[in-house]
Amino acid sequence: xxxxxxxxxxxxxxxxxxxxxxxxxxxxxxxxxxxxxxxxxxxxxxxxxxxxxxxxxxxxxxxxxxxxxxxxxxxxxxxxxxxxxxxxxxxxxxxxxxxxxxxxxxxxxxxxxxxxx
Amino acid sequence: xxxxxxxxxxxxxxxxxxxxxxxxxxxxxxxxxxxxxxxxxxxxxxxxxxxxxxxxxxxxxxxxxxxxxxxxxxxxxxxxxxxxxxxxxxxxxxxxxxxxxxxxxxxxxxxxxxxxxxxxxxxxxxxxxxxxxxxxxxxxxxxxxxxxxxxxxxxxxxxxxxxxxxxxxxxxxxxxxxxxxxxxxxxxxxxxxxxxxxxxxxxxxxxxxxxxxxxxxxxxxxxxxxxxxxxxxxxxxxxxxxxxxxxxxxxxxxxxxxxxxxxxxxxxxxxxxxxxxxxxxxxxxxxxxxxxxxxxxxxxxxxxxxxxxxxxxxxxxxxxxxxxxxxxxxxxxxxxxxxxxxxxxxxxxxxxxxxxxxxxxxxxxxxxxxxxxxxxxxxxxxxxxxxxxxxxxxxxxxxxxxxxxxxxxxxxxxxxxxxxxxxxxxxxxxxxxxxxxxxxxxxxxxxxxxxxxxxxxxxxxxxxxxxxxxxxxxxxxxxxxxxxxxxxxxxx
Numbered sequence: 100x101x102x103x104x105x106x107x108x109x110x111x112x113x114x115x116x117x118x119x120x121x122x123x124x125x126x127x128x129x130x131x132x133x134x135x136x137x138x139x140x141x142x143x144x145x146x147x148x149x150x151x152x153x154x155x156x157x158x159x160x161x162x163x164x165x166x167x168x169x170x171x172x173x174x175x176x177x178x179x180x181x182x183x184x185x186x187x188x189x190x191x192x193x194x195x196x197x198x199x200x201x202x203x204x205x206x207x208x209x210x211x212x213x214x215x216x
Numbered sequence: 217x218x219x220x221x222x223x224x225x226x227x228x229x230x231x232x233x234x235x236x237x238x239x240x241x242x243x244x245x246x247x248x249x250x251x252x253x254x255x256x257x258x259x260x261x262x263x264x265x266x267x268x269x270x271x272x273x274x275x276x277x278x279x280x281x282x283x284x285x286x287x288x289x290x291x292x293x294x295x296x297x298x299x300x301x302x303x304x305x306x307x308x309x310x311x312x313x314x315x316x317x318x319x320x321x322x323x324x325x326x327x328x329x330x331x332x333x334x335x336x337x338x339x340x341x342x343x344x345x346x347x348x349x350x351x352x353x354x355x356x357x358x359x360x361x362x363x364x365x366x367x368x369x370x371x372x373x374x375x376x377x378x379x380x381x382x383x384x385x386x387x388x389x390x391x392x393x394x395x396x397x398x399x400x401x402x403x404x405x406x407x408x409x410x411x412x413x414x415x416x417x418x419x420x421x422x423x424x425x426x427x428x429x430x431x432x433x434x435x436x437x438x439x440x441x442x443x444x445x446x447x448x449x450x451x452x453x454x455x456x457x458x459x460x461x462x463x464x465x466x467x468x469x470x471x472x473x474x475x476x477x478x479x480x481x482x483x484x485x486x487x488x489x490x491x492x493x494x495x496x497x498x499x500x501x502x503x504x505x506x507x508x509x510x511x512x513x514x515x516x517x518x519x520x521x522x523x524x525x526x527x528x529x530x531x532x533x534x535x536x537x538x539x540x541x542x543x544x545x546x547x548x549x550x551x552x553x554x555x556x557x558x559x560x561x562x563x564x565x566x567x568x569x570x571x572x573x574x575x576x577x578x579x580x581x582x583x584x585x586x587x588x589x590x591x592x593x594x595x596x597x598x599x600x601x602x603x604x605x606x607x608x609x610x611x612x613x614x615x616x617x618x619x620x621x622x623x624x625x626x627x628x629x630x631x632x633x634x635x636x637x638x639x640x641x642x643x644x645x646x647x648x649x650x651x652x653x654x655x656x657x658x659x660x661x662x663x664x665x666x667x668x669x670x671x672x673x674x675x676x677x678x679x680x681x682x683x684x685x686x687x688x689x690x691x692x693x694x695x696x697x698x699x700x701x702x703x704x705x706x707x708x
Contacts, residue, residue, distance in 0.1 A: 128380065139387070142395055142398065149398065172398070178350075182354065182390075185357075186361065189364060190380065193383065197377060201376075
C-alpha cells in the first residue's frame with residue numbers, strides 16, 4: 100500500500116491536471132483564471148508536501164526535539180503565492196478591461212473577425 | 217569601493233527606481249529617470265563584462281550569506297554577455313520611447329509605462345545574473361508580469377486579448393519551471409545552480425530528476441516561444457505598443473533562451489541533456505520546423521509588425537538549432553545569433569515604431585511609396601532586412617555562417633542546405649515590404665514625412681551595429697566562443 104501513503108502527491112497530480120484542463124478547455128476568461136489558480140495551488144501543495152518530514156515537528160529549536168520539518172519549501176512557496184496573487188490580480192484587471200472594450204469575456208465572442216477599432 | 221557591489225547594483229538600480237517613477241508621475245520626468253537608469257545599468261554591464269573577461273567569474277553573496285544557503289549572484293562569461301545585450305538594447309530602445317509612447321499610450325498611464333519598463337528590465341537582468349534556481353523564477357515572473365502590462369497598454373483593444381493570452385501562457389510556463397525546481401530540490405536538497413550542477417550528476421538515474429528536466433525544459437520553452445509553444449508571441453508583438461515590441465523581441469526571448477542554456481548545460485550538463493535524454497535531435501527537429509513554418513507564415517502576413525513577429529519565431533529556431541547541435545561550434549552560432557537577432561529585431565521593430573508614428577499603421581498596403589516619403593527609415597529597414605536574411609557584411613551572416621559550420625562539422629550537410637533554404641524564405645518576406653515601399657506610388661497628396669530624429673537616431677544606432685558587428689567580429693564572436701566553450705565544459 101505504498102501508493103496510499105503518498106496520497107498528498109495524488110491530490111497534487113489531480114489538482115494539476117484539473118487546473119490545466121480548465122485553462123485549456125474553458126472559453127470563459129474568468130474560468131480560465133480559476134483554472135490557472137487551481138493549477139498554481141497544486142504546485143504550492145507539492146512544495147508544502149515535500150517539506151514534511153515524517154514525525155517531524157515545527158522547526159523551532161526546543162529541548163528534546165530532534166526531528167524538524169524542512170521550513171525552506173514553505174518559505175519558498177510563500178513567495179510563489181505572492182507571485183500567484185499578483186498574476187491573478189493582473190489577469191482579472193485585464194479581464195475587466197476586456198469586458199469594457201469588447202462587452203464580453205467569452206473567447207468565442209472575442210475571436211470574431213473584426214475591423215481595427 | 218563600489219566595484220565589488222556591481223552585480224547587486226545591476227538589479228537594485230532599476231528595481232528601486234521603478235517605485236520612484238510611480239511617485240514622480242509626470243511623464244517627462246519618469247522618462248528622464250528611466251533613460252538615465254537604463255544607461256547606468258548598461259555601464260554596469262560593460263564593467264562587469266570587463267571584470268569577468270579579465271579575472272574570471274564573479275560570485276556575489278547577497279546579504280553576506282554564503283552559497284549554497286544564501287542567494288548568490290554569479291557572473292561568468294555567458295551571462296555577462298547576455299547582461300550586456302539586454303541592458304544595451306534596453307537603453308537604446310527606451311531612449312527612443314518618448315515620441316511613440318506619447319502617441320500610443322494613454323496620457324494618464326504613461327508614467328506606469330516607464331515604471332513597468334524598468335521592472336521588466338530589472339526582472340530580465342535578474343534572471344540573467346542570479347545563481348539561484350528559485351530566485352530565477354521570481355525574477356522571471358517580475359519581468360513577465362510587467363511585460364503583460366506593457367503589452368496591454370496600447371490604445372487598441374486587441375492588445376488586451378493578446379496580453380491576456382500572453383499571461384495565461386507565461387504563467388503556465390513559469391509554473392512548469394517551478395514544478396521542475398521543486399522536484400530537483402526534492403532530489404538534491406539545494407537550489408544554488410552551481411551546487412545543483414554537482415549534485416544532479418549523482419542522481420540522474422532518478423525518475424523524478426528526469427521529470428524535473430522535462431518540466432523545466434517545457435516551461436522555459438514556452439517563455440522562449442520555441443516552435444510548438446510559440447502561439448502567444450505573434451499577437452503579443454503585433455498589438456503591443458511599438459516600443460514594447462522592440463524591447464520584448466530583442467530581449468525577453470533571449471533571456472529565456474539563456475535560461476534554457478543554463479538548465480541544459482550547467483544544471484544537467486551536456487552529457488545528461490544530449491546523451492541520456494535525446495534532447496539534441498528533438499531540438500534540431502523542432503528548430504527546423506520553426507525555421508520553415510515561421511518564415512512561411514511570415515510571408516503571408518498583411519501586417520508588417522506581425523510578419524516580423526513570425527520571423528522571430530523562425531529566428532528563435534536558429535538559436536535552438538545552435539543549442540541542438542550540441543557542439544561548441546554550433547553553440548557559438550546559437551549564442552551569436554542570440555546577440556545578432558537582438559540587434560536585428562530591435563532595429564527592425566524600431567523602424568516599425570517610426571512608420572507607425574508617421575503613418576499610424578503598419579499594414580503592408582500603407583507602406584506604398586514609403587521609400588520616398590521616409591527615406592532614412594526605409595533605408596534602415598533595408599539594411600536590417602538584409603541582416604535578417606544573412607547577407608555577407610551584416611551580423612545575420614556571421615551567425616548563420618557559424619551555424620552552417622556547426623552543421624557541417626557534424627557531417628549534417630542536409631542541415632546546412634536547410635539553413636540556406638530557410639534564409640531564402642526570409643528574402644521573400646523582406647522583399648515584399650521593400651517592393652511596396654520603393655516601387656509602388658505613394659498615395660496622392662502624400663508629402664515627405666521623415667520620422668523625428670529622437671526615433672531615427674536609436675534606430676540607426678542598432679542598424680549600424682548590424683553592419684559594424686558584421687565586419688568586425690572580434691568582440692561578438694570572441695565572447696560567444698568563450699561562452700560556448702565554458703558551457704560545454706571545454707577549456708572554460
